[in-house]
Amino acid sequence: MPPKRSRKKRAAKPSIAINEAIRLLTEQYGPFPEEPRLDPAHELVFTILSQHTSDTNSERAFRSLMGRFGDLYSIARAEVADIESAISVGGLAKIKAPRIKTILTRILELNQDSLDLSFLAEMPLAEAKAWLRQLPGIGPKSAGIILNFSLGMPAMAIDTHIFRVAQRLELIGPKVNADKAHDLLEAAVEPHQVFPFHVAFITHGRQVCKAQRPLCGDCIIGFGCPARDRMMGSDGPDASQTPKPRKRAGSKTTQLPHTPEIEETTQ
Ligand code: SF4
Numbered sequence: 001m002p003p004k005r006s007r008k009k010r011a012a013k014p015s016i017a018i019n020e021a022i023r024l025l026t027e028q029y030g031p032f033p034e035e036p037r038l039d040p041a042h043e044l045v046f047t048i049l050s051q052h053t054s055d056t057n058s059e060r061a062f063r064s065l066m067g068r069f070g071d072l073y074s075i076a077r078a079e080v081a082d083i084e085s086a087i088s089v090g091g092l093a094k095i096k097a098p099r100i101k102t103i104l105t106r107i108l109e110l111n112q113d114s115l116d117l118s119f120l121a122e123m124p125l126a127e128a129k130a131w132l133r134q135l136p137g138i139g140p141k142s143a144g145i146i147l148n149f150s151l152g153m154p155a156m157a158i159d160t161h162i163f164r165v166a167q168r169l170e171l172i173g174p175k176v177n178a179d180k181a182h183d184l185l186e187a188a189v190e191p192h193q194v195f196p197f198h199v200a201f202i203t204h205g206r207q208v209c210k211a212q213r214p215l216c217g218d219c220i221i222g223f224g225c226p227a228r229d230r231m232m233g234s235d236g237p238d239a240s241q242t243p244k245p246r247k248r249a250g251s252k253t254t255q256l257p258h259t260p261e262i263e264e265t266t267q
Contacts, residue, residue, distance in 0.1 A: 015169050015170040015171065015224060015225070015226050016169060016221050016223070016224025016225065017224075018171055018188050018189060018197070019190070019193070020221075020224070021169065021171075021200075021201075021221050021224070022189070022193055022196055022197050022200055024220050024221050025200035025201065025203070025204050025220065025221065026196050026200050027220075028200075028204075028220050029199075029200060029203045029204070029207075030196065030199075030200065032195065032196050032199040032200070034152065034195045034196075037149060037150065038149075038150055039116075039117070039118065039150060040117035040118065040120060040146050040147075040150045040151060041072055041104075041107065041115040041116070041117050042072065042150075043145065043146045043149055043150040044103065044117075044132075044135075044138070044142070044146050045062070045065070045072065045075070045100055045103075045104075046058065046062050047142045047145050047146060048096055048099055048100055048103070048137070048142075049061045049062050049065070049087060049090050049096060049100075051092070051096070052091070052092055053090050053091050053092065057089065057090045057091055058090050060089045060090060061086075061087040061088075061089050061090025061091075061093075061096075062090075064086050064087060064089050064090075065083070065086045065087050065100075067086075068082075068086040069083075069086065072104060072115045073115060075100065075101070075104060076101065076104035076105055076108060076115070078101070080097050080098050080101050081097075083097040083100055083101055084097035087100075099136070099137050102136055102137075103135050103136060103137060103138070106135055106136060107135065110134075117146075118151075120132070120146075120147065120151060120153075121151040121152075121153065125147070125153055125154065125155060128143075128147055128151075128153060128155075129143045129144075129147065129155060132146060132147070139179070140156075140157075140158070140178075140179055140182040141157050141158060141159060141178070141182070142157075143155065143157075144156050144157030144158070144182065145157040148194060148195055148198065149195075152195075154186070154189075154191035154192070154194040155186070155194070156182050156185050156186035156189065156194055156197075156198070157182075157198055158178055158181050158182050158185060159202060160205075160211075161201065161202045161204075161205025161206055161209075162185075162198065162201040162202050162205060163178055163181055164205055164209065164211060165201050165204055165205045165209045166181065166185060166201065168209060168214075168225060168226075168227035168231070169221070169224070169225055169226070169227070170226045170227075171184075171185065171188065172184050172185065185197075204219075204221075214231050216228050216231045216232045217232070
């Protein structure tokens with residue numbers, strides 16, 4: 001009986017180092033100036049409004065809400081139906097209106113009738129996250145957005161684009177869920193790189209490493225992507241696709257993304 005021939009395994013392609021990916025993607029899409037946008041309580045309301053809604057619609061809803069009530073304390077006292085009508089331009093108002101009212105009421109209960117959440121910046125990161133996550137509907141992603149975008153703390157916020165890119169680059173394993181991905185990627189990224197990582201990866205996921213038909217042939221980090229060959233195979237992108245021109249370093253600043261498509265697990 002002839003000896004069995006051992007099948008040669010193809011060597012696994014090493015994944016790009018996370019710092020190198022951030023550097024190249026920042027060169028491609030950046031720079032990403034880190035400027036606080038809203039105070040934490042307003043950011044929190046904005047985050048709820050941005051769930052499952054485009055940036056444009058969530059900004060419209062936020063402007064309409066603040067225009068109608070003036071401040072967050074008035075929103076906390078308002079009837080749900082009035083909040084609902086104010087945010088109807090953003091979609092899912094029936095779900096978001098009671099969520100906003102409940103969350104603001106709960107903050108007032110927990111924080112001595114104040115909606116000033118600036119004290120979170122004085123807390124260790126894990127405690128600040130835990131404080132926010134005790135609020136109804138605030139999971140790791142929303143907590144990360146509030147702490148990172150508003151207070152400049154190195155909290156990771158993983159949305160569906162970042163999650164997909166990180167999986168394809170094998171920065172996280174195939175069985176890692178979104179909750180766990182927050183912890184793993186937060187540990188892997190240097191604190192001062194958390195914001196650029198977030199914006200660079202989300203932009204790459206939206207523009208190049210799309211869920212369907214990623215533009216691997218036009219990917220600046222493709223040389224270090226273990227999924228590239230598979231994605232460019234028969235199940236991958238159409239060879240006839242024409243990559244769109246990419247924005248180069250030094251061009252207009254990428255808008256801050258707000259796309260929390262991954263469901264929060266804490267309700
Ligand atoms: S090579 Fe393809 S799958 Fe890999 S990161 Fe780039 S676009 Fe995504």
